[in-house]
Amino acid sequence: MSHCCRALLLVLLSLCTAHHSSAVESGALDRHSERAITLLRDAISRQTVHGEGNVPAYAESLREVFLSAGFEPESLTLVPYRETASLVVRYAGDGSSGRQPILFSSHMDVVPADPDSWLRHPFELQEDETFFYGRGVLDNKFDVTILTTLFVWLKESGFVPNRDLIIAFTGDEESFQETVQQLTRDHRELIDAEYALVVDGGGGVLDDSGAAIQFQVGFAEKTYATFAMTAKNPGGHSSMPRADNAIYDLARAIQRLEAHTFPVETNEITLTYFARTAPFLNNEVGDAMARLVADTGDAEAIATLRAQPQYVGTLGTTCIPTMLSGGHAENALPRAVSAIVNCRIFPGHTPTEILRELQKVTANPDLEWRVVGVPVTSPASPFNNEIMAAIAASLEPIHPGLPIVPKMGSGTTDGAYLRAAGIPSYSLTGIFINPKDSFAHGLNERVPRAAISESLLFWRAMIDQLATTQSRSATN
Numbered sequence: 225m226s227h228c229c230r231a232l233l234l235v236l237l238s239l240c241t242a243h244h245s246s247a248v249e250s251g252a253l254d255r256h257s258e259r260a261i262t263l264l265r266d267a268i269s270r271q272t273v274h275g276e277g278n279v280p281a282y283a284e285s286l287r288e289v290f291l292s293a294g295f296e297p298e299s300l301t302l303v304p305y306r307e308t309a310s311l312v313v314r315y316a317g318d319g320s321s322g323r324q325p326i327l328f329s330s331h332m333d334v335v336p337a338d339p340d341s342w343l344r345h346p347f348e349l350q351e352d353e354t355f356f357y358g359r360g361v362l363d364n365k366f367d368v369t370i371l372t373t374l375f376v377w378l379k380e381s382g383f384v385p386n387r388d389l390i391i392a393f394t395g396d397e398e399s400f401q402e403t404v405q406q407l408t409r410d411h412r413e414l415i416d417a418e419y420a421l422v423v424d425g426g427g428g429v430l431d432d433s434g435a436a437i438q439f440q441v442g443f444a445e446k447t448y449a450t451f452a453m454t455a456k457n458p459g460g461h462s463s464m465p466r467a468d469n470a471i472y473d474l475a476r477a478i479q480r481l482e483a484h485t486f487p488v489e490t491n492e493i494t495l496t497y498f499a500r501t502a503p504f505l506n507n508e509v510g511d512a513m514a515r516l517v518a519d520t521g522d523a524e525a526i527a528t529l530r531a532q533p534q535y536v537g538t539l540g541t542t543c544i545p546t547m548l549s550g551g552h553a554e555n556a557l558p559r560a561v562s563a564i565v566n567c568r569i570f571p572g573h574t575p576t577e578i579l580r581e582l583q584k585v586t587a588n589p590d591l592e593w594r595v596v597g598v599p600v601t602s603p604a605s606p607f608n609n610e611i612m613a614a615i616a617a618s619l620e621p622i623h624p625g626l627p628i629v630p631k632m633g634s635g636t637t638d639g640a641y642l643r644a645a646g647i648p649s650y651s652l653t654g655i656f657i658n659p660k661d662s663f664a665h666g667l668n669e670r671v672p673r674a675a676i677s678e679s680l681l682f683w684r685a686m687i688d689q690l691a692t693t694q695s696r697s698a699t700n
């Protein structure tokens with residue numbers, strides 16, 4: 225963001241928050257943005273990939289940052305787990321709202337990156353005029369840095385929230401997602417909250433001209449489940465073929481899967497997503513979204529949307545074969561042949577239900593089925609008007625009138641475990657980015673430089689909305 229643009233933004237923000245006690249002065253924003261860049265630089269230099277054992281030292285360094293900002297040692301808990309760890313930070317409120325805490329969560333680990341294939345070294349913060357680059361600069365060390373800086377800023381300014389605010393930084397979101405489970409299972413008292421804001425994913429979407437077109441909030445995630453389907457056969461020598469063959473059996477089953485589609489399903493989240501996305505597409509896909517919202521049985525609209533890989537998953541459960549293996553010699557009849565079938569299950573169904581449906585569709589009782597890994601089923605989080613109103617008010621000075629769009633994710637993040645543990649969770653970030661620029665998990669991951677100050681302002685405003693008494697009485 226240019227300097228004049230930011231000055232305007234600060235004026236707008238202070239006008240908008242004039243009824244709060246905490247209008248932001250620009251010196252403070254600059255100071256804390258600088259601090260955030262220093263923290264981000266340190267974060268990127270730590271290779272917190274699975275198996276390297278570097279997360280605990282990163283967590284300890286963040287603990288030091290909170291300590292020097294004035295947090296009591298008792299409010300900071302480092303929870304070790306195998307080679308990794310979580311850090312839980314409690315910002316004590318005065319309890320005046322009588323409400324349960326708000327939990328903020330992000331993750332300290334990153335997916336691996338091979339320095340040889342990157343243009344810039346992935347574990348050094350690199351920058352140009354527009355972007356910061358580095359592994360984790362978007363997913364998710366950016367938001368770890370912003371939340372840390374936000375809490376330090378609030379603490380240094382003497383702010384006391386009207387309810388406790390809790391940060392949970394987890395340590396293995398990109399691999400096994402066991403640290404979040406450890407927290408919900410063994411340390412519930414540390415993280416128990418009315419709801420969680422999972423600061424990872426979601427957030428502002430920019431179009432190719434750099435204009436903000438919508439702000440996404442994750443309300444639900446599909447269940448990720450993988451099944452192995454195996455055809456077995458007594459086998460024999462290929463010079464003496466038998467009529468039955470494991471490859472034929474498996475091929476028939478796969479063809480039946482190909483011909484099968486799961487029923488169309490919608491919920492409040494996906495219908496609102498379609499309704500609010502349709503006007504921006506301005507093409508036949510947008511028309512199909514609008515028609516589906518008007519009539520969820522519109523077959524033509526369904527066919528149009530199903531033909532789009534980015535939208536088919538929003539219409540119901542999908543299952544697709546992804547891997548094949550089998551046979552043991554070119555001159556032997558195969559004794560076992562397997563296909564891996566990966567499913568993304570629409571909220572409201574269990575993996576067992578879907579497995580039964582797959583068994584019915586493939587119509588061969590001799591096939592053997594196995595669940596691969598442990599699928600996590602989580603309910604959709606209920607609509608929360610307080611959070612939606614807080615987001616709208618916090619965006620107003622930056623992007624007035626921006627549509628806020630609920631989303632259903634098709635992967636599994638820490639949020640799924642929080643939801644499964646009964647803590648409604650909403651995924652959002654203060655980052656505005658063109659999806660084409662994100663490169664999360666990929667090469668040359670980047671984040672717009674402007675996101676630092678914009679995110680700090682956004683979250684500062686969110687705290688005003690959600691955890692100060694003035695704003696509650698103003699909005700109630």
Ligand SMILES: [Zn+2]
Pocket residue numbers: 331363364397424425
């Ligand atoms: Zn992430």
